[in-house]
Amino acid sequence: MSKVCQISGKRTRSGNNVSHANNKVKRKFFPNLKTKKFFLESEGVWVELKVATSAIRTINKKGLEATLLSAARKGTLAL
Incomplete structure (x- = not known):
C-alpha cells in the first residue's frame, strides 16, 4: 500500500542527506x-x-464527520 494519509493527503517527500563535507545523497521523508x-x-x-x-489530532479536535467532509471537499479522502 502507498504511504499516503487518507485525510490530509500527506505523502512521501524526497530530499537529500547532506554530510559534513556537503556531499548530497537522495533520501525519502516518510509521513x-x-x-x-x-x-x-x-x-x-x-x-x-x-x-x-x-490528522489524528485534527480528528480529535474537530470530530470525525467534520474532518471527513473537509477531506472529501479537498479531494484527499481515499476510502
Whole structure:
C-alpha cells in the first residue's frame, strides 16, 4: 500500500542527506502514518483509516464527520 494519509493527503517527500563535507545523497521523508479505527456515530460503524498522526489530532479536535467532509471537499479522502 502507498504511504499516503487518507485525510490530509500527506505523502512521501524526497530530499537529500547532506554530510559534513556537503556531499548530497537522495533520501525519502516518510509521513508518520498509523492505521487506526474510528467510530462513525451517524452510521454506527467502525471505519479503519490510514492517517498521519497530525490528522489524528485534527480528528480529535474537530470530530470525525467534520474532518471527513473537509477531506472529501479537498479531494484527499481515499476510502
